[in-house]
Amino acid sequence: MQRRCIFCRIIGGEAPAHKVYEDERVLAFLDIYPSAPGHTLIIPKAHVARVEDLSEEDAAALFRALHRLVGRIQAAVGAPASTIGVNNGPESGQEVPHVHIHVIPRFRGDRGGIIQGIARSGRRPSGEELRRIAERIRELSAASDA
Numbered sequence: 001m002q003r004r005c006i007f008c009r010i011i012g013g014e015a016p017a018h019k020v021y022e023d024e025r026v027l028a029f030l031d032i033y034p035s036a037p038g039h040t041l042i043i044p045k046a047h048v049a050r051v052e053d054l055s056e057e058d059a060a061a062l063f064r065a066l067h068r069l070v071g072r073i074q075a076a077v078g079a080p081a082s083t084i085g086v087n088n089g090p091e092s093g094q095e096v097p098h099v100h101i102h103v104i105p106r107f108r109g110d111r112g113g114i115i116q117g118i119a120r121s122g123r124r125p126s127g128e129e130l131r132r133i134a135e136r137i138r139e140l141s142a143a144s145d146a
C-alpha cells in the first residue's frame with residue numbers, strides 16, 4: 001500500500017506538527033522550514049492536490065480559516081504584513097501534493113519579493129490579447145457553470 005502523504009499523516013496524528021488551528025475541515029500548523037518566523041500552512045483535511053479540485057465547502061472553509069488566522073499569525077511574531085500564496089501544481093514549485101495555503105509573515109526590509117515577481121513572461125500583452133484571454137475565461141466559466 002502506498003504511504004499516505006506527509007500532510008495526511010499530520011492530520012492523522014502519525015507525524016508531528018506545531019498545530020495552530022483545527023476545525024472539522026481544516027488544519028493549520030507551522031511550516032517546518034519557515035521562510036520567516038510564523039510561516040504557517042493551512043490545509044484541508046481532505047487529500048486534494050490542487051485548488052481547482054477542492055469541494056466548494058473545503059474552498060470556503062480554507063479561506064474562512066485564513067481570514068481568522070492571518071491577523072493572529074502576524075500579531076504572534078510582530079509582523080506588520082504577510083504574503084499569502086499557494087503553489088498550485090508541480091510547475092509552480094508545489095512539492096507536497098496536498099493543497100496548502102502559505103501564510104508568510106513579512107517585515108520591513110526583509111528583502112523578500114512580491115507575488116507578481118515569481119513568474120515573468122518578459123513582455124507586456126497587447127490590449128487585444130488581454131481582451132481575448134478574458135473572453136476565453138468567461139466562456140469556459142459559462143460552459144462549466146451551465
Ligand code: AMP
Nearest residue numbers: 006017030031032033087093094095096
Ligand atoms: P510547496 O509544496 O512547495 O508549496 O511547499 C511545501 C511546504 O511544506 C514547504 O514549505 C515545506 O517546508 C513544508 N513541509 C514539508 N513537510 C513538512 C512537515 N512535516 N511539517 C511542516 N511543514 C512541512
Ligand code: ZN
Nearest residue numbers: 005008047098
Ligand atoms: Zn494528503
